[in-house]
Amino acid sequence: MMSSYRCPLCGKGLEKSDRSLKCEHGHSFDISAEGYVHLLPPNKMNSKIPGDSKEMAASRSAFLDKGYYEPLLKELEHTVLELAKGEAFSVLDCGCGEGYYTANIAKTLKNRFPKAKTVGFDISRPSVKRAAKRTKEVEFAVASVFDIPVPDESFDILLNVFSPLSIGEYHRVLKNGGYYIYVVPAARHLWQLKAAIYDTPYENKEQDTPYEGFEHGETRRVRYEVLIENKEDIFSLFRMTPYYWKTSAKGAEKLSKLESLLTEVAFDIHIYKKQ
Numbered sequence: 001m002m003s004s005y006r007c008p009l010c011g012k013g014l015e016k017s018d019r020s021l022k023c024e025h026g027h028s029f030d031i032s033a034e035g036y037v038h039l040l041p042p043n044k045m046n047s048k049i050p051g052d053s054k055e056m057a058a059s060r061s062a063f064l065d066k067g068y069y070e071p072l073l074k075e076l077e078h079t080v081l082e083l084a085k086g087e088a089f090s091v092l093d094c095g096c097g098e099g100y101y102t103a104n105i106a107k108t109l110k111n112r113f114p115k116a117k118t119v120g121f122d123i124s125r126p127s128v129k130r131a132a133k134r135t136k137e138v139e140f141a142v143a144s145v146f147d148i149p150v151p152d153e154s155f156d157i158l159l160n161v162f163s164p165l166s167i168g169e170y171h172r173v174l175k176n177g178g179y180y181i182y183v184v185p186a187a188r189h190l191w192q193l194k195a196a197i198y199d200t201p202y203e204n205k206e207q208d209t210p211y212e213g214f215e216h217g218e219t220r221r222v223r224y225e226v227l228i229e230n231k232e233d234i235f236s237l238f239r240m241t242p243y244y245w246k247t248s249a250k251g252a253e254k255l256s257k258l259e260s261l262l263t264e265v266a267f268d269i270h271i272y273k274k275q
């Protein structure tokens, strides 16, 4: 069976055998016990952005599995089903993290279209390992958005939830007329979390950025409040945000005193169509 990935060394297709993926030039990539493949060549590993650590991946799983961001998941499932055309529909989740959205979307899509396929990758090995444990329905790999190991024009939908932007590669791998779904934090996302740790919190900038080769369609807004009633979940949320790295010891200490947190969450789902 052919893999949805291509060889990261020579660009040829990868044939799936029992425990590995191989190209016609004999480059071979092991399939891990969990079921993912490592397609990041060592010389392309960028130590500046190694991706989420093991601890961050664990926090993300713990937080997301409690359903705090389920309204976003539901809206994404709805959007993907709405845009899905034809039986053999394909979705690529770029920077899929520990696979919460990927695995759930794959399941929903499969229920409606049994021939649909979902593929997801992230640069963080601990995240991909967790993702692969969630489901066997998705082809997961360790890879970078800046050098995506899939052929040109091979996907109908590309999903990016809070992950780095690599617009040239996204354009390359999407089919003509395919959709790029880009989820970004809106102005008031996690406002009360920020207010708890910073003296002067700032709102996120909201913008509809035009990208060459794409037409910007609608922006779907997901806004609600979450009530987090225990310290562990507050800490998990904190650890999966960029604030974790940027916050002073004083800010982190303030947060550790909170017994509960009621915060706004605000996502913008931008839908772009490849022209």
Ligand SMILES: C[S@@+](CC[C@H](N)C(=O)[O-])C[C@H]1O[C@@H](n2cnc3c(N)ncnc32)[C@H](O)[C@@H]1O
Pocket: 049, 050, 051, 052, 060, 094, 095, 096, 097, 098, 099, 100, 101, 121, 122, 123, 124, 127, 143, 144, 145, 146, 160, 161, 162, 163, 164
């Ligand atoms: C904020 S997390 C979002 C993860 C997931 N989409 C979610 O919403 O749960 C950002 C993700 O981007 C990944 N990442 C960072 N640099 C990357 C790169 N160059 N290529 C692929 N993934 C990358 C990180 O490892 C992390 O999993």
Ligand SMILES: [Zn+2]
Pocket: 007, 008, 009, 010, 011, 012, 023, 024, 025, 026, 027
């Ligand atoms: Zn090869």
